[in-house]
Amino acid sequence: MKTGGTTRAKRQVYFNNKGKEITTVNDSFPITEDGIITGAVEIAKDITQLEQVIRENVMRKKNTKFTFDRIISQSEEIQNVIEEAKRSTRTTSSVLLVGETGTGKELFAQSIHNGSSRSNQPFQSQNCAAIPDTLIESILFGTTKGAFTGAIDRPGLFEQADGGTLLLDEINSLSPPLQAKLLRVIQEKTIRRVGDTRDREVDVRIIATINEDPIDAVQENRLRRDLYYRIGVVTLIIPPLRKRKRDLPLLAGNFIQKYNQLFHMNVQRMNEDVKTILFQHDWPGNVRELEHMIEGMMNRILGEETIEIYHLPSRFRNRLSPDREPVRHEGAPSLPRKLKTRMAEIEKSYVEQALEESGRNISHAAKTLGISRQSLQYRLKKQRDANDS
Structure with missing residues (x-):
């Protein structure tokens, strides 16, 4: 109001009345009447969520630490998947990782990237289910200044992953229109930023994940058939933990050592009865559920070196009754x-x-x-x- 000037696309950060940090992009204009400035108006676009997603993606890019030798398993089922995944590192074909939540799909995706000729190039990842459609398009393809109020020139994940790998987690969560745009990008190897008029070439390998049978997703219109054929050139099916229970002691031991280091503890073993209960459980949350269970039990330990039954979460302890005969599983301890x-x-x-x-x-x-x-x-x-x- 003093200078009569305007400001465009000015980024501002402030805290609202609840103490939450808010990031906006602002355009400010003076209001004049008969040549006299009588006021001013400011148009602000909240980009807090978009900024958070970008920060998370930058962290993911720096955190591609997984390789095949870090996949813990002695089961034939997982070893077969590892061998198939290793063969896929020789090419640039799209890969579809199929598996339930918690089976380790991102671990395989990072291992494929780090084992390929693109290992020195960017690795970007995005959970498609975590972001609404109004944001996911600009996150994937980027924006051009003037496309909408507060829009600035910003590359999307495809441009940021140029020369490397882009992981699209839960691809079946994308809307059909976005799936169609994604298919065009994969086929044409070009992207067009939101609001732009020109195409930009990109060289990106796509690794996608899906947490259900892709055939069911296609039949129930959650995944476009043509997109499935395009991204499923290499399809790897990661078995759930309940189908590879012989890995339970190995995985549990690894998580115990992990939290020994984090919590400065010295847990050495599990009671045999606890192992039996682990083999009885079906693990709907898979390896992630097992890790969280181990972490929870170690939070209950006070100086002991052995995990006992009373360290189990209540949902497991409450199942026990004296007249219940435990169900035996291959590889389970023989002490029911x-x-x-x-x-x-x-x-x-x-x-x-x-x-x-x-x-x-x-x-x-x-x-x-x-x-x-x-x-x-x-x-x-x-x-x-x-x-x-």
Whole structure:
């Protein structure tokens, strides 16, 4: 208002009334009436989310640390996938990694990049499910100044990954129009920034991931058929943890050592009963769930060197009952009856103590134990039958 000047595409950072950092791009203009400046107007575009995504992508680019020799497995299923993935490093063909959440798809993607001739070039990655359609297009393809209010010249991930690799995680989350644009980029090897009129050549290898059967995704219109054919030139199917349980002790030992270093602890082993419970679980969250479980158990340890049953998360401890026969799995420790016997002894001791304290009154003892009278009578009968046998 003092100078009568205008400002365009000025980046500003401030904290709102909730203490959250906000980043905006602002255009400011004076308002004149009869040649006199009477006010000013400012148009601000919030780019906080876009800035965050860009920072995350820069960090990912610097953090491509995984190689094939860091994939922990002794199962034939994973070894076969590793061999196929190694062969794919010789070419620049697109790769589709198929696997449930938590199976290690990004680990394989980084290993393919680091094992290829592009290893010294950029590696960019983007989770397609984490960003709304209104932002993902500009993040992937870039923007041109003037395309919309506050837009500036900024390269997208394709340009940033030029000469290297671009990982598109959960590609089935992209909308059909964006999938069509992505297909054109892959086929033509050119991109057009949002708001631009010219095409730019890019040399990028695409690695995509999907957390469901791609055939189902195509049939249910979550993945374009032509895009699937184009990105699935090399398709690697990563098996879930429940189909490679012989890797459980190896993976668990690796995570124990990882958190020993992080937490400055000295855990050396797992109780055999704990190993049995690990083999009984189906691991819907796969390797990621196992890692989080190990981390949680080590948070409960106070100076011990062995992970015991009472360190297990409550959802696992609550499943245990004295009359439950553990399901055996190939490679599981052969001590299931030891756990059953131990828990039966603990229950018998608790019941006997409650009866003594209540003067052998069944109703009072049941109330103390937090169970019904009928349930206590059933347990007493079961104990008598076990003694008679």
